[in-house]
Amino acid sequence: MLNSKIEYDIDLINEEDSSSDDEKAYIVNTKIILTLLSKPASTRKLIDATGASSRLVLLCIDRLLKNNVIKVKSTSISNGILEKTYELVSTDFDIISKYAKSKGNQQELAKQITANNIIELGRTIIGNCFENPGLPNVIKGTFIKIDSSRVEGFKEELESLIKKYESMEDENEKSVFGFINVLGIYSL
């Protein structure tokens, strides 16, 4: 007999052990998040994008859903086949790294995941800029000595600028321009 406290589960996945803290699964999680950062994607597209087995991707999707990192954007039915499309709950990296931090005491892993995300995105943008020099781009790193209170003020202006950038989106356009922001302490 099975001593399950779950009387009935509509969920197809019910996990109670720490195997969900596996690093390999985190890599797949990161790739799912990265894919969804550019646009929503179906299960099939996420499997292709991650290169992982469909079963592991489904497991990771379920975990990301339960941790409110992604959500179902839409479902479609064609010829009796149901397809789900997912999107990020938020493109704010805080939420993504909060998810990573919540799994035990894996702070190092959380840092890595956020950094990995940024590096991967930056690498893509920089590569595209070199290949398409005619398209607008800014690749610049600026390091100054400054009081943190003044950085706070600048941060508010930067956030306004980011909002302005976001508001410029035109869903009918095919090209995606990226604007990655990393503002923070470089050395103490």
Next chain:
Amino acid sequence: MYEVESFYLCNGLKVIMHKIPGIKTISCGIWVNQGSKYETDETNGISHLIEHLLMSAENTNNEAYKNIMNRVNFSGVEYNATTTKEYTYYYFTGLNSMIDLCLDALANIVMFNKDIIREKFEIEKDIVVQEAISYYSSYNQIAERTSQALWGNLDIGRIIVGNIPNIKEADLEYAREIIDSSYTPENSNLIIIGDIDYTETLKLIEEKFSMWEDTKTREYTEVVNSMPGIYLNNGVKSSSSVISVGFRLNSNYRERAVPIEIISTILGHPGLDSRIVKKVRLEKGLAYNINSFTAKYNNRGSFAISAITENSNVEEVIKLIMGEIQKAKEGFFTAEEIMKAKNILETQAILKLNDLNKHIKYLGNSAVGNNIFSLENEIRQIKKCSDEMIQSSLQEIFNDENIGVAAIGQFNSNNIVELIAM
């Protein structure tokens, strides 16, 4: 020669009669195309609840049925009902002289029993909840969990016994609506077998079922998930786990029904001679219960190998199962294995006709799929199944696009899903 009479009444009820000369018992049953497949997330479990409501004489205001069932019980008639994913069936088996009574019981079930006593409705809900709790505590759920993994929690993936909160909150008026829209003549098959006179039996059928109003049946469009997936429950406090590696059988599977059964028999027949049983149980001692099974529905199906094993053995058992499947796909089977499987299937085809209850179920299940069972044709299909048909079925079914897994117990989810790959 195995012969059947098959026809329709004017109201759309399909009737199948099969005469078995010289036997002293008859069996009759009705198959209604209403099962968990037709339910929603909010109503999952209603078909099974309806089966309970209509079968028990306790639940209905229909006094005639109460009298019938008193006589049925007094006369030693056996009866039962079952809900599946695609249909619900009720059958009665008794001495030849009981045919009139048995048909009366069936007619009342489908036509007159829906006037349910409200207090009894609530009690029956409690009974069904207890059945569901018992089901979810047992390893037997693994077969349905496999379908759920392969097809999603919808259509043929839905669990028959249903969702316990749904059952508790079920509404009598809604149950009646489902009965009205699905318990219709055109949506049903009446089966009678025994030493029957076709003309006399037809008269009885017309007398009892012609009044069944020819009303419209609810419509349904099949929907399943785009790809097979996983069902994992590793929150169970138990020393053993039950696992199942499953494969989708897609819409053309009926053309491959016999090669699939041959493959299933060679790989996982519960006798000790099949490949996977030999490997996992006899050579490695890792499981006692291990076998293959197929689940067949109108337009789709599932093939799976399941095992119950100690938690620490789960990954090893999966590796061995996957290894044997891969070996079969790459190396095929021996002539002796194929011949043995064919003999087993031929024997099973004949054996099931020797038990009247199994016999009627087989006819009924065939009728629902719009097939008319013929023993001669079934054996012919087994005998003429070629190596090429088996080989092409192996290649078509055992691939990464079709595979899923269900597991309940304690195990590492990430490791399990990584092992399921072709």
